[in-house]
Amino acid sequence: MVAGAVDTWTEGRRLPQWLRSTLWFVAILGFLLLMWEGYKFLWTEMGWSWPVRPINRSMPHTWDIVDALFSPARRGGSDILLVILGEAALFTLREAVLGFVIGAIVGFFLAVVFVRSPLAERSLMPYVVASQTVPIIAIAPMVVLWAGRNDWPQWIAVAFISSYLTFFPVTINALRGLQSPPPTASELMRSYAATPNQELRKLLVPAALPYIFTALKISATASVIGAIIGELPAGLPNGLGRVLLRFASSFSSAPEKLFAAVIVSALAGIVFVAAISLAERMIVRARPEVFQAEPESLSVATHRGIA
Amino acid sequence: MSKSRKLGRLVGVMLALSMVATACGGDSSSDELTPIKLQLQWVAQSQFAGYYAAVDQGFYEDEGLDVTILEGAVEIVPQQVLASGGAEFAISWVPKVLASREEGVDIVNIAQVFQRSPTLQVSWADDNISSPNDWVGKKVGNWGFGNELEMVAALVKFGIVDQVEQVPQNFDMNGLLNREIDAAEAMIYNEYAQLLETVNEETGELYQPSDFTYVSYEDIGTAMLQDAVWARADWLPDNEDTAEKFLRASFRGWIYCRDNFDACVDIVLQNGTTLGTSHQQWQLNEINNIIWPSPDGIGIVNQGSWDQTVQTSIDSGFISGAPTGTVFRTDIAQKVLDDLADDGVDVIGSGFTKRTVTLVEGGE
Numbered sequence: 001m002v003a004g005a006v007d008t009w010t011e012g013r014r015l016p017q018w019l020r021s022t023l024w025f026v027a028i029l030g031f032l033l034l035m036w037e038g039y040k041f042l043w044t045e046m047g048w049s050w051p052v053r054p055i056n057r058s059m060p061h062t063w064d065i066v067d068a069l070f071s072p073a074r075r076g077g078s079d080i081l082l083v084i085l086g087e088a089a090l091f092t093l094r095e096a097v098l099g100f101v102i103g104a105i106v107g108f109f110l111a112v113v114f115v116r117s118p119l120a121e122r123s124l125m126p127y128v129v130a131s132q133t134v135p136i137i138a139i140a141p142m143v144v145l146w147a148g149r150n151d152w153p154q155w156i157a158v159a160f161i162s163s164y165l166t167f168f169p170v171t172i173n174a175l176r177g178l179q180s181p182p183p184t185a186s187e188l189m190r191s192y193a194a195t196p197n198q199e200l201r202k203l204l205v206p207a208a209l210p211y212i213f214t215a216l217k218i219s220a221t222a223s224v225i226g227a228i229i230g231e232l233p234a235g236l237p238n239g240l241g242r243v244l245l246r247f248a249s250s251f252s253s254a255p256e257k258l259f260a261a262v263i264v265s266a267l268a269g270i271v272f273v274a275a276i277s278l279a280e281r282m283i284v285r286a287r288p289e290v291f292q293a294e295p296e297s298l299s300v301a302t303h304r305g306i307a
Numbered sequence: 308m309s310k311s312r313k314l315g316r317l318v319g320v321m322l323a324l325s326m327v328a329t330a331c332g333g334d335s336s337s338d339e340l341t342p343i344k345l346q347l348q349w350v351a352q353s354q355f356a357g358y359y360a361a362v363d364q365g366f367y368e369d370e371g372l373d374v375t376i377l378e379g380a381v382e383i384v385p386q387q388v389l390a391s392g393g394a395e396f397a398i399s400w401v402p403k404v405l406a407s408r409e410e411g412v413d414i415v416n417i418a419q420v421f422q423r424s425p426t427l428q429v430s431w432a433d434d435n436i437s438s439p440n441d442w443v444g445k446k447v448g449n450w451g452f453g454n455e456l457e458m459v460a461a462l463v464k465f466g467i468v469d470q471v472e473q474v475p476q477n478f479d480m481n482g483l484l485n486r487e488i489d490a491a492e493a494m495i496y497n498e499y500a501q502l503l504e505t506v507n508e509e510t511g512e513l514y515q516p517s518d519f520t521y522v523s524y525e526d527i528g529t530a531m532l533q534d535a536v537w538a539r540a541d542w543l544p545d546n547e548d549t550a551e552k553f554l555r556a557s558f559r560g561w562i563y564c565r566d567n568f569d570a571c572v573d574i575v576l577q578n579g580t581t582l583g584t585s586h587q588q589w590q591l592n593e594i595n596n597i598i599w600p601s602p603d604g605i606g607i608v609n610q611g612s613w614d615q616t617v618q619t620s621i622d623s624g625f626i627s628g629a630p631t632g633t634v635f636r637t638d639i640a641q642k643v644l645d646d647l648a649d650d651g652v653d654v655i656g657s658g659f660t661k662r663t664v665t666l667v668e669g670g671e
Contacts, residue, residue, distance in 0.1 A: 055508055057484060074576070075584045075671045084580045141382040148393050235380030237351065237579060245350070245381070246581050251479040253504035254669030257581075 033062045060256035065263070068256040081257065085243065085264040092227045092239040093268055095155050099162025100223040100272075104216060106163065107170025114171070115178040115204065116196070132168050136226065139164060141233040154234040161230030166219035173215035177208025213280040220272040228265065240265050340373035343553060346394035349379040351578035353590035354496065354534070355398065356571050357420070361560030363574045370552035386412050389537060395546075396553060401532040401613070402620045403453045405630055413540040416635035418554050418606030419613075420561065421597050424530035426457050427499055427521040428490045429483060436490060436520055439465040439527065445489035448476030458492060459623040460529035461522070480505070490522070496593035500586055504670040513668060531616045532608070540633070547639060555643045558605050558654065565595050565656055586670025592662055599656030604648075606640035 015023075036059070043054035052058055069082045110128065114121035140161045147157030181203055189199045231241025240261065247258035347355050358376055361367050367374040377394060379385065386404050389397035390412045397414070404414060428447065430436040436445070439461045447462075449455035455473075462468045476482050476491055480501050483491035493499040499521070507514050524530040536557065538550055564571035568591065575587050598605060613635065620626045644654045 053485065057481065057505065057508070073581050073671075075667065077580070077584075079580060137382070144380075144383070145388075145391070145393070148388075149391070232381035233383055235350070235378040235383060237378055242350065242579075243581055246579070249478040250501055250504075250583070250586075250670060252481050252484055253501050253506075254583075254671075257669065 036062055057252060057255060060259060064256045065259045068254075069260045069263075073257075081260055082264075085240075085261055088238060088240045088243045089264055089268040091155075091236075092224065092231065092241070092265075093272065095158040095227040095230065095239065096162050096220075096223040096268075096272065098156070098159035099164075099226055100166050100216075100219055101163075102159065103163035103166025103219055103223065104170050107167035107215070107219075108174050108212070110167070110171045111174035111178055111208075112200065114175050121175070128168065128171060131164070136161065136165060136229055137233075140230050143230070144233045144235075154236050158227055158230035158234050158236065158239075162223045162226030165222040165226035169215040169218040169222070170212065173211045173218075174208055177211030178204045180211070181207045209284050213276065213284060216276050216280075217273050220276050221269045224265070224269040224272060240268065340368065340371055341549060343367070343372045343374045343396065343549070344377055344394040345374055345553075346377045346385045346388045346397040347379045348385045348398050348400070348534070351376075351378055351575065352497075352582065353572065353575050353587045353594055356564045356575050356591050356594065357557055357561030358398075359560070359578060360563045360571050360574050361556045363577075364560065364563055366556035366559045366563075367553070370556045372549070372552055372556065374553070374556075386414055386537065389414055389539060392539075395538065395542065395549070397537045398534050399537055400453070401535055401616050402456050402625055404535075404537060405617065405620050405626045405634070406453065408630055408634065409626055413632075414537045415540050415543060415633055416535045416608065417538055417543070417550055418536040418557070418640045419532055419608040419635070420536060420557075420606055421532065421534040421594075422601050422609065422612070423597050424457065424523075424525045424533060425495045425593060425597050426524045426530070426533075427493045427495050428458060428461075428524075429493045429499060429502065429519050429521040430490045431483070431486070432518055432520050434489060434520075436522070439467065439522060442490055443467055443470045444472075446472045446474045446487070448474050448482055448488035448491045450476055450478065450492055453625070454492065456620065456623050456625050457524040457529050457531055459625075460531075460619040461524065461527055463622050464527070464529055493521070495523075496590040496597070500589045500593075500666060500670065503666045504583075504586065504668055506668055513666065528615070529619050530612070531619055532612055535608075535635075536606070543636075550639050551643055554606060554640055555646065558640075558643060558647065559652075561598060561605060562652060562654070562656075564591060565599055565659060568592070568595075568662065583670035585665065585667045589664045589666055589670075592664050595659065596661050599659035601655055604641070604644040604654040605656075606644070607637050608635050 040054040040059055040061070043049070048054070056064070069085075070080050073079065073081045073084050110124075114125065143161050143164075144154065144157050147154065147160075178200075185203055186199065189203055194202070227239070228241045228244065231239045232245060234241075236242060243261050244258070244265065247254065247261050251258050345358060347358075349355075351359065355376070358374075362374055362376065377388070384403075384407070385394075385397040385399045386407045388394050390407075398420075401416065401419075404412070404416070408414070428439075428442075430441075434441075434445075436442065442462075447458065449458050459468075462471060474482075474488055476488060478498075480491060480493065480498055482488040483502070484505065491498075493502070502514055502519060503516065505514055506512070507518070536554065538546075543550060568588075572584070572588050572591055575591065576582050576584060601607065603609065617626075617629055621628060647654050
């Protein structure tokens, strides 16, 4: 209802698009906060305890979480928790960005190999799929140990763990995008005596870009998660992984700090995805006439990427 | 043309991102010092204060060592890191190493820093649990991964293995606080403190020691030797000199933390902006109490405690039999202690008394 009111109001005044989406975002945030506090209130009143007890030890008040963000992380500490979490998020984002770049390049390369050679696609694709069914927590310690023995900086090892999660959506979606031009388009290229490389550069890749950006947004969030998970066996003290580990173990006595850390971790992912969207707008939307992406096939690709 | 420009821009964005990613980093090198790595079994906290103090106070540097402390991490086993050459020294529990030795990891205990066990099994005071016999018919929690040995040995010793329900336990204490667990595993220096840093929502005050009772494995005779310094058996013969230097500096670190409590806590706090002050104070106080007094000098294995640890590991089925070969050596530590004692350093700490630490909410 709140959101609806905002919409009507904005329609009437014809507010710019960015302001409308901001208002929607705030309205939904307010709704979520209300749900959280409402649950606590109602469950306490009714004496319910399923699925989560409404006590502060499990569900701290929203204002306590905000208060924790703007209070020093420890007695006599100089930095507020938000600053500490922000620094940790930057550290983790650095690993995530490198992992994302490695994953995107490898993922795109695999897609090109697959589109060139159906044999390679048929024989290698099962392994690519299988790679994603191996739990990342089984692989992460191995990568960390190998990196340690070769004296690589640990954060590089974490970036590789992160890239393991990011290449897959790019491969799947880029492959679908590269296969998306109709046969007639390829035939036209060939009738102009275009080489396979020219066909790739001038037809296939531009057609695949919307698919690739869809994948990159999935990969951006996955890369942050991969970096956080990778930091745990790497024992890196500076990133979000360590912060989450510490606050999880003191969850009984300071639950609001863990929730604060979770919120900042989510923000890190959102910032990354927003950056990709911006890049997409610069590269793809700048020349929309080139891209006649079919919404249906796009959504199929998105679902596949997530699955 | 326009398409290739787009591709170029895409590549450009990628390159820019990767440059951001690689822009930071870089390491410093030291001159003339022997590089040494120490693998801890968990993340930086007062449990390892002595080693951090030895780095901070330059005790390792005095010995010509450049010591890098590798923090422990999830899924990383210190004795495996040590065995694979990822570190020269590692901190680990005796029973866990005994189990690793059966898998072929040949490492040697050169200093038994923790003299007594900090492990408790904590219950609500109103459940009137004062001995393992009271666990019968109750839910007894543990963390697994070899942390449950003292509890399992107690069940064997009291003959109640089949009469209690063993339940897995998280690293936070909500299982006990929500009364989903009747007796929860807790280290007196860590999880027990977390209970006392939690607000009782009925009173609005922190929980008090009088709200809980605990069984201490030290009291009931199934305690095991925990944090010790380990080195590879095949590395040690050619590097006894380095081991001696490392122990001398490490012992000085622990003695520093005994005699300079507040300064030592500050050193620990420098290793993590999210560490709570009062929690780390509590932890160092309890760790000091586990180390001091060391009747035979810090780092010397007490034969009785060793035998009990081995027997308890066998009784609880954790290892198949008594370990063969040299598992611990006291000669290196003894040499260091003699040197330190000659310099008038108190290596026993017979006058040590615990201080009173006031915990605050969240251990801040």
